Amino acid sequence: FFVKQKTAYEISLGLVGSEMCIRDRYMGIRQIKAMVRVLKKRRTYCKNKCKKHTIHKVTQYKKGGESDKTQGRRRYDDKQKGYGGQTKPIFHKKVKTTKKIVLKLECSVCKGKWFLPIKRAKSIELIEENQRKKGGKKTKVAGQTQALS
Numbered sequence: 001f002f003v004k005q006k007t008a009y010e011i012s013l014g015l016v017g018s019e020m021c022i023r024d025r026y027m028g029i030r031q032i033k034a035m036v037r038v039l040k041k042r043r044t045y046c047k048n049k050c051k052k053h054t055i056h057k058v059t060q061y062k063k064g065g066e067s068d069k070t071q072g073r074r075r076y077d078d079k080q081k082g083y084g085g086q087t088k089p090i091f092h093k094k095v096k097t098t099k100k101i102v103l104k105l106e107c108s109v110c111k112g113k114w115f116l117p118i119k120r121a122k123s124i125e126l127i128e129e130n131q132r133k134k135g136g137k138k139t140k141v142a143g144q145t146q147a148l149s
Contacts, residue, residue, distance in 0.1 A: 036101060036121040040128055044105065048112025060124055061102040061115055098122050 038058060046054045067073065079087045098120040106113045 034122045035125055036118070036123075037125045037127050037132075038103065038118075039132065040126045042105065046107045046110060046112060047114065048107060049110040050107060050112070054110075055108045056105040057108060058126065059104045059106070060126070061104045 040058055042056050042058050043053055044056050046052060046056070076088065099122075100120050101118050101124050103116040103118060104113060105116055
């Protein structure tokens with residue numbers, strides 16, 4: 001009983017998830033923006049109470065603090081108690097250099113909040129309307145291209 005050795009092509013087809021990201025990072029295939037510029041106020045559709053286009057305040061979503069009372073945290077703390085050192089593995093090999101950016105939009109009329117996930121980037125910069133027109137003939141702001149007059 002012998003197992004056929006896979007070729008490099010067959011291995012590359014079988015890559016999934018983070019393995020592909022590692023491969024692409026070294027091959028220079030993926031083009032990811034270092035910084036994304038987003039306006040602090042945006043006129044967009046309010047899907048809460050208004051049901052029409054209104055001005056929304058834009059902020060970056062931040063993850064809340066972890067609760068000490070969740071089932072997984074209690075189980076982990078019980079296992080860690082006493083002698084025996086570290087019982088579960090701690091993840092150290094961080095591969096991804098970017099994060100998926102999520103915007104939190106708050107309606108100025110009804111104060112309803114909702115989230116808008118956008119692309120991957122290393123950082124995000126929230127700018128005012130008057131900062132938008134810096135640069136060359138065209139400035140790109142979060143997916144919109146606007147020609148200056």
